[in-house]
Amino acid sequence: MKKSTEKRIKDVADVQQMEEGLLQLLDDFHSGKLQAFGKDITFEKMDSVREQQEKLARLHFDLNAQQEIYGHDSEDKRRVAKENMQRLTENLQQLSFSMYDLINCFTLFVFQRFLNYLSYSEQLQSRKPGPNFTDV
Structure with missing residues (x-):
């Protein structure tokens, strides 16, 4: 042959x-x-992160509008600004935790897929020699 x-x-x-x-x-x-992204990464988690981002943006604009009510350099304005900053910071921290969790799940999923690919590649290479382009 x-x-x-x-x-x-x-x-x-x-x-x-x-x-x-x-x-x-x-x-x-x-x-x-x-599953598209593994069992730990769900569309619900991704939707939750998006909703938290939207909520934080709305809160930022709402608090800014509220801040405009108070006069320039008043004690009330400084107090409200400090409270608003605290609320924004807490929401941002929660968003950061959610994103961190999602990124970790996704990174683990990609790493597992990469290891599976390497294992499959090793099986193929041990089964037959690599491509020989001179035979074409």
Whole structure:
């Protein structure tokens, strides 16, 4: 058998294996087993972060409008400014915690996928030699 024929047979086997893997992936997706970002990263968490960002922005504008009521350099204006800053800081801190949690989950998910990819690549490399472009 010619070398190019053997290569085609191996390529066909690889394509069939990839096809089986893709069909399994499609079945997992349709059955709900597959999640886009892993089990810890949900769209609810992402929505929560977005809502917290919007809430913080609205609070900032509302508090600024409230601040305009008080006269220039009054004691009341300084007190209200300090209270407003405290509220904004607390909301920003909560948003930071939520984003940190989401980023950590996403980083772990990407790292796990990368390790799976490396493992799969090692399996492929141990099974057959790398591509030889001179055979084409």
